[in-house]
Amino acid sequence: MQQLSKSLDGFGESVIRKMTRISTEDTINLAQGFPDFDPPKELLDALKETADYGPHQYEITWGSKLFRNNLAKKQSRRMGFDINPEEEIVVTCGSTEAMMVAMETVCEPGDEVIIFSPFYENYTADTILCGAKPIYVPLNPPDFCFDKDVLREAFERRPKALILCHPSNPTGKVFNREELNYMAQLSEEFDTYVITDEVYEHIVYEPNEYIYFASLPRMRQRTICCSSLSKTYSITGWRLGYVIAPKEIIDVCKKVHDFLTVGAAAPLQKAAAVGLEFDDSYYTRFREMYTQKRDLFLNGLKEIGLRYYEPQGAYYVLVDISKFGFDSDMEFCEWMIREIGVAAVPGSSFFKENVNNYVLFHFAKKEETLKEAIRRLKKLKDYEVK
Incomplete structure (x- = not known):
C-alpha cells in the first residue's frame, strides 16, 4: 500500500476531547467547554417549530x-x-x-x-x-x-x-x-x-x-x-x-x-x-451570569488553596498543580478523574513551551454542578506534597 499523508504524523487525538472520552459517568467534566444547562427558550421553541x-x-x-x-x-x-x-x-x-x-x-x-x-x-x-x-x-x-x-x-x-x-x-x-x-x-x-x-x-x-x-x-x-x-x-x-x-x-x-x-x-x-x-439586555444578563459562575468557582479554588490566573474573559481558568508533585500534567488529570471525580485538561496541550504544571478547568456549568465540583476538589488538600 502507498504511504499515507505524512502531514498528519505529528497529530494525536485532541487532548480536550480525550478528557471527555475517558471521563466516567460519575465524573464532573470541567475539561471540554460545554454547558450543562439549556439554551434560551426562544431558540428551543423555534427549533420545535422548524422540526415541523x-x-x-x-x-x-x-x-x-x-x-x-x-x-x-x-x-x-x-x-x-x-x-x-x-x-x-x-x-x-x-x-x-x-x-x-x-x-x-x-x-x-x-x-x-x-x-x-x-x-x-x-x-x-x-x-x-x-x-x-x-x-x-x-x-x-x-x-x-x-x-x-x-x-x-x-x-x-x-x-x-x-x-x-x-x-x-x-x-x-x-x-x-x-x-x-x-x-x-x-x-x-x-x-x-x-x-x-x-x-x-x-x-x-x-x-x-x-x-x-x-x-x-x-x-x-x-x-x-x-x-x-x-x-x-x-x-x-x-x-x-x-x-x-x-x-x-x-x-x-x-x-x-x-x-x-x-x-x-x-x-x-x-x-x-x-x-x-435578541436585544442588548440578553448579552448583559449573559455576562452577569458568567460573572457569577466565575466568582463562585474562583472563590472555591481560593478556599482550597489552589493558585490560579484570574480570567478577564471566556470561561476557563488555568490552575497551578505544582504542589501535588506529579511529573506529568496528563498523569495528574487521569488520576484526578479516578480519585477526585473531576475532569480537567492538561495545560501542556496549550503551550509550545515545556510546561507541565497547569491544568485547565471551565466553569460553564450550573451553580449546583460547580458547587459539587468544588466539594470534590477539596479532597486535593489531602494529596499536597509536604
Missing part, C-alpha cells in the same frame, strides 16, 4: 438569507461598521470550520503564521494542514502579555497571518487597546492578515473592555473575523459558525467552504436566527 415546518433541505451554500441578515444586523451594531450580508458573510459548521476556511483562504504551503502561546490546540493543526509553519510568540504570566520586541521579530519574518484568540482560550486574556494597536501597526507594516477567533466576545468581565480588531483604523480590510453561536447561546452541539470579512476575501472563503462542507444545517440556521434578534 422546515426547512429540511439544503440552504444557500454560504448561509440562509435570514441567518445572514440577522447576523449582519447584530454584528454591525456591535462592531461599529456596516456588514453586507450578501457579500461579507459565510456561515460555517462551527467556528472550527470557520478558522479552517480562513486559513485555507490566505495560506499556501511554505507560508508562516504567528500563534500566541498558550493557544487553543486547533490552531497548530490548522496551520500544518494548510502546509504552513507556525511561529510561536509567548504570552507571559501572570498577565499573559506579549513582549513587543519578540512579536516584532516574528513579524519581521513576513508571516502571512496572525491568529488572534480574543478573549483567549485558555488564559482568559482580554487584549487592551494598546496591545491591539501594536498588533495592528505590525500587521500593516508587514502586510499580514489577522484571523480573529471571537467566540467569547460576549464573555468579558468588568472592568475589561472588548474591542473588535476589525474596528481599529485600517484593520477591517485585512481582518478575517471567525466566530460562532456555540458559546453565546449555549448551543455548542448545533455547530453554527461564521466568517466575516471584506468581499474580496469572502469570495475565496465561499469556495473553500463550499468544497469542505457544502453548508451548515438548514433547520438549525432557521432556529438560531431567533437568537440573533
